Amino acid sequence: MSAKKLGIWSSTSLVVGNMIGAGVFLMPAALASFGSVSLLGWVFSAIGSFFLAKVFGNLSALLPQSTGGPYAYTRHGLGNFAGFLVAWGYWIAVACANAAITISFVGALSTFFPVLASSALAAVITGLCSIWFLTWLNTRGITASGNMQVITTVLKLLPLFVIAIGGLFFIRIQNFHPFNTSGGSVFGAITATASITMFSFVGIECATIPAASVNNPGKTIGRATMLGLLIATLVYILGSVSIMGIIPATVLQHSVTPYADAAVIMFGSNARYYTSAGVAIAAFGALNGWTLIQGQVPFAIAKDKLFPPIFGKLNKKGVPYAGMLISSSMVSLFMTMNYSRGLVEQFKFLLLLSTLSVLIPYLFSAAAYVIIRCRQKQLHQGSLVSAIALGAGAFTYSLWAIAGAGQSAVYWGFILLMAGIPLYVWIVNSRKGDKEGNSNDLNNG
Template sequence: MDSHHQTAHRMGLTALTIMTASNMMGSGVFMLPSSLARIGSISVWGWVLTFCGVLALALVFAKVSELAPCKGGVIANIGHAFGPYIGLQATLFYWLSTWIGNCALLVSGVGYLAYFFPILLKPLYAALTCITLLWGFVILGLQGARIVGYAQIFTGSCMLIVILSIGISGWFHFDYGLYTQFYNVTNQSNTHAIMAAAVISLWGFLGIESASVSEAQVINPKRNIPLATICGLAIAALCYISSSNVIMGILPHSQLLASTSPFADTARFLWGPTVGQCISAMAIIACLGAMPGWQILQTEVPRSAAEAGLFPRMFAATNQRGVAYKGLICTASLMTGVILLTISPNLEQQFRTIITLAISACLIPYAFAAVSLPVVMVAKKLRHSRQFAVYSSLSLLGLAFIVVVLMGAGTQALYWGVMMQMITIPLYLLFVIRQQTFKGTPVTPFFSEQCFGHGPSVPNSAGNTDGRYRIDTVYKED
C-alpha cells in the first residue's frame, strides 16, 4: 500500500480535535450528573482538582508526542522508557481500560434510548441492544479512520448542541438554593467527598491521550497531536463543568439520582417533552458516536504492542484500510462478555460498576506515561534546559494527582488494580518464551526503530549482543 493511499485514510487536525474531545465527553458526560449527584454539589471542587491534574497530564503527553512520536503514542513510549515488562503491563492495562470503558458508552447511550423505548429499562433488553449496537460500530470501524473522523464531526456537533444548550441556557433557570441544599450527601468529610468526586470526574477525562495514541492514523502528527490534545481538553472541560453543575441546580435531587438521561430530563423540565425528545435523540447520536473513536484507541495500542512482540501477532494484522481488524473483533467479543456479566436492574449502577473497572485499569499506565517524559528528555540530553525543570514539575504534579485519585477510588479500585497487576507476571513469562521461540525470525524487538531508530545493542559479559538497547540511543536526537 503506497503512502498516498495510506494518507487518504488518515485524520486531519479538525477531525482529531473533535475525536479527542468526543472521546472524553462521550465517555462520561451524559451519565455523570446522576453519578455526581450521589456526592453532592461539592463535586465542583472535584472537577477543579481533576482539571488541574489532567491539564498537567495533557501537557506532558503532548510534549512526549513532540519529542518522541511513534505508533501507540505515549502508551508505547512507556515500554521504551522503562523496559518491556512495564511496557507490557501498561499496554495491557490501557487496552483493558479502553474496551471496558466502551461498554460504559453503550450503557449510557441505551439509557438515553430508553427515553423513547421504556422497555430498554429491563436489563436483558438493554444488554441485547448494547451488543447489537456494538457490532454495528465494529462494521463502521472496519472502514478506516478517515470515515470515522467524518462521522465524529457530525456526532461531535450533536454532542456540543446537547451540552451547550443545557450548559448555557440552563443558567437562566439555575436555583442556587437547590444547588447548595445537597452540598455533601456522602456522610463523609468534605475532603473524602472531593476525592471521590475527582475519581468519577477522571472518568470524564479518560481519552486525553486519544490524539497521541492515534499517531499512526494522523496527518502531520508532530504538529496536529499536541494541538488536538490541548484544544480537545479545553472544549471538554468547559462543557463538563458548566453542564454538570447547572443540572444540579435545576433538577430535584431525588429525580437526578434516579435519572438514566439527565440532560434529556433537564430539557424536558425546562422546555417541555418535545424539546426533551430532541435533546435525547441528539444525546444518543453523540454518546454512541464516540464509539468509533474509542475503537481506534482499543486497536492501535495492542497493534503497536504486537509489532513490538508484546502482544500476539494477530493484533498487528490490518485490512486494506489500515484497520487492525482482528484486534477490533477480539475486543468487541470481550466487550460482549463484560456487558452480559455486569447486567444490573439499575443502568446507573451498571454504569458505575463499569467505570470503576476502567479507572482501575487506566491509573497505572497514566502514572508511567507521566514519568516517561523526563526519561525521554534525559535521553535526548535536554536535562540542563529550562524546559526540563518545567516538564518534570508537570510530570510530578500529574503523578501526585493519580495518587490522590487512587486514594479516593477506595478499596475496590485497589483490589482490581492489584489483581490485574498480578496477571501481567505470567503474561510476561509468555512474552519471554515467545521471544525465545521466534529467535532468528523477524520479531521486532521492543526497543526498535519503530519510533526512534535502532540503537547499538549492549554487549553482555561474553562480549555478545543480547538484544538490549541503550536508552540514550533508542531516544536519539533528531
C-alpha cells in the first residue's frame, strides 16, 4: 500500500516545487531598490514561515488522515462554515495561480521558441497543452504526479544552487553598499521587503493537502514541510546574496532576468539559455504540484458533503478526476483571458482577488491549532502554553501577511469569500432536504 503513496521525498518535492515557482527568478530585481537590507526581509519571512510550518506539522500529527490540509484543520477547529470558506477561496486562488504559472512557463519557453512571444495563438495552444498534459498525468495516480514532482524539483534546484553557491565566489563587497537605499528607516525597509518575500513561501502547506495519499502522514508531512522550508530558504537567501553581490544594485533593479544576467557574468553568454530552461522547469514543476492540489481540495470538501458530489468522484487510480477536470477547465479559461486584449485586465483582477484567499487558510489554521490543542484535556500546562505561543506566532505572521497583501487584495479577497456563501447555503439546504426525504421514506416504510 505504501508503494502507492507519497513518501518523504515526494512530499518534500511537493512543498519545495510549489513554493519555488518561476517568480523566484525575478525576486532579486524586485528587492534591489531597497539595498542589501532586503536580505533581512528574507530572514524575517523565513522565521514567520517556520511558525506556520511547525503548526502544519503538528496538525498533521494530530489529524493524520485529514485530506484537504488547511480546510480540514479549519473545519475541525472552527466548524463547517469556516472550513468551507477556506476551501472555496483556496480552490479559486489555486486556479488563478495555475493560470499565472502557465503564462510564466510559456514566457520562459519563448527564449527558445520566439514565436511564443509574438503569436497569442501559439502561446495559448502551448499553455493549454501543458495544462492538459499535466492534468492527464495527475489522473494516472498519486505516484505518477509525485515522481514528476521529484524530477522537476531536482532539475529546477540545480541552476538555482549553481548560481546561489557558485556566485559566492564572484561577489564584490562594494555591491552591498549602501545598506539601505529605500529612503526610509531600516525597520520600514525590512517590513516592506518581508511583505514582498513572504509570498515566496506560499505553498508551505502543500504536503498536508493529500494527507490520505501520504505514507505515514503523522510523521512524513511534518518532516517534509520543515525540510521543504529549509531547502527553499537556502535557495532564496543564498541566491539573493550571490546576485546582489555580483550585479550592482543600480543595474539589478532594472533587470528582467537577474539570474540569467548573473549566469552570463559567471559562465558566459550561453548560460542565459540554461537559466531560461531553469525558469521553464520551475514553472512546469510548480504547475504539476498545484494541479495535484487543485483536485484534492474540492475532493476533501465534497467528501464532507460541503461541495457538489461530482467533485468527490474517483477513478480507478483513486484520483478525484472529475474535480481535476473541472479545475483545469477553469485554469484554461483564466490563462486564455491573459492573451485576449479585452480580458487582460480581468485576468489581473482575478489574481488580485485571489491573493487573500491563499493567505486566509494560514490564519484560520493557526487559530484552529490552538483550539484543537486546548480541547485536549490531557495536555500538561507547559505543553498547552507552548502550543498557544506557537499558534499565536503563526497567527500574527499570517495577519501581517494579509496586511502586506494590500488594501485592494484584502477588499476583493473578502468579496470572493462572500461570493461562496450562497453556494454554502444551497448545499446545506440540500443536505437538510435529503435528510428530511430519507426520514419520510423511513416513516412511510
